[in-house]
Amino acid sequence: MWKLTKIAAVAVGLAAAMSASAGEVEVLHYWTSGGEAKSVAELKKIMQAKGHTWRDFAVAGGGGDSAMTVLKSRVISGNPPSAAQTKGPAIQEWASEGVLANMDTLAKAEKWDELLPKVVADVMKYKGAYVAAPVNVHRVNWMWGSSEALKKAGVAAMPKTWDEFFAAADKLKAAGLVPVAHGGQNWQDFTTFESVVLGVGGPKFYQDALVKLDDKAINSDTMKKSLETFRRIKSYTDPGAPGRDWNLATAMLIQGKAGFQLMGDWAKGEFLAANKVPGKDFLCAAAPGTTTSYTFNVDSFILFKLKDAAAQKAQSDLASSIMSTEFQEVFNLNKGSIPVRAGQKMDKFDDCAKASAKDFVDTAKSGSLLPSVAHGMAIAPATEGAIKDVVSQFWNDDKVSVADAMKKIATAAKTK
Incomplete structure (x- = not known):
């Protein structure tokens, strides 16, 4: 992957103009279509109810190189967003650059290790510590x-x-x-x-x-x-x-x-x-x-190291909200996927989703x-x-x- 030290900070001026204010959470995501956009609006509502300001960093069409270039430039200049939609081994690639926040305090308090199958939890971790929050399971x-x-x-x-x-x-x-x-x-x-x-x-x-x-x-x-x-x-x-x-x-x-x-x-x-x-x-x-x-295909958000204490609090609340039963239900009902956390009520979901949820638990146990x-x-x-x-x-x-x-x-x- 790219090395931060080797990339010119092309967008430093842009980044400075976009610095996060106290209690603000800025989220890079690709969910711009109907049901997905509806789900993101719910997450925004949850965050606003907690007293935080939401700043949307939406990229249509599943991202692409230009979005990554802006994101990398933002990170190099010391002004990353609070979170960015990323998944799989790319999470570890970002983490190896030393730019992601350690979310273990929150994860331990909310018992993420108990709520997630180990094979999914491991994807969210770098060197044993949580650096990303999972949203769903396809x-x-x-x-x-x-x-x-x-x-x-x-x-x-x-x-x-x-x-x-x-x-x-x-x-x-x-x-x-x-x-x-x-x-x-x-x-x-x-x-x-x-x-x-x-x-x-x-x-x-x-x-x-x-x-x-x-x-x-x-x-x-x-x-x-x-x-x-x-x-x-x-x-x-x-x-x-x-x-x-x-x-x-x-x-x-x-x-x-x-x-x-x-x-x-x-x-x-x-x-x-x-x-x-x-x-x-x-x-x-x-x-x-x-x-x-x-x-499985699990959507997730990586969480960047932030300097401002109010922004760190907003980021922690964002990760907590992503894993909440409220958001897991509304998001996955819109997306066609199932909640990633164990013990979620499935009564509002259709039969295919219920079968998927049962098989997700069973296969996690059987390997x-x-x-x-x-x-x-x-x-x-x-x-x-x-x-x-x-x-x-x-x-x-x-x-x-x-x-x-x-x-x-x-x-x-x-x-x-």
Whole structure:
């Protein structure tokens, strides 16, 4: 990652003009769309009720380099925001620069270690101390089904194995429907790929091959079978898939034109926005072979070291509010995800969310709660990008053999 000492403080003038006033909390986030913006407004309301001033540092479109450049410049000039939306190994990269605040006093007082599964808590820590606050949990290894399409094709239930999946896909094809709705970005390809690896190989193989990047696992027969299964899924997508956004793929299920989509639980938000009812209009199930495993994507905020005592108090209140039952409920009802803290009441949530919450707890105990590689939770960003490129190349080009893909994944895994 960048080193603070090596980056010119380009925006020092800008930073000075934006210095935080007492009791003010400034938050960099990417939540600018409907339900997400509504959720942030709730957090702002909670903070204002505690007597603090909220300053929005919103960046549309999931951030990008320009947002990071401004953020880095702000940090270099000694004037960081209170918090910034960041996740996965990027949290440790920021922390290694020595710019994040140690939130252990608050975390101990509020028993975060008891409220969070260890595998999630560890992502929020650097050298054993909390430096970030988690907001939610998205389950990535979901498969969605269109009730209308499945009924038309004579598919009685959501498939639990890949053999059942391909049998159902054949029926959908025979009925003139698109068996698998898919889009065209590399993260969509990898969302499918990691669910296949998990379904074919199980949680230990997933850890070895995709998280530990073990050479033996990458070059194994299990990886070979995973890639063969992945390629077979591709044959059930439609010609319009390349370049399609994920939500337009979900729309194909909503319209009854496609049978299945392998996608995280943000897809549920699309169904609900279209007034579709889970269990009636659409179905949710873990991807084939992954019923007892759970790949997670956790949104979080890193918390920067601040000099002003009132700003530190506001920052602590922000972290406390993020972890509060009140915010966890309202945010996740809007986002389609589930609360990250244990013991949260789920009575207002739909059946898919309730199933997700139960599986989150169960897999945390069984050791099959796993970080999503596709969504930046597991490996360094440069390595992740290199492996995603290989997997997408394999998905998009039938000339790339399984053996070649395995060699290329092994090489990409060494990218630093």
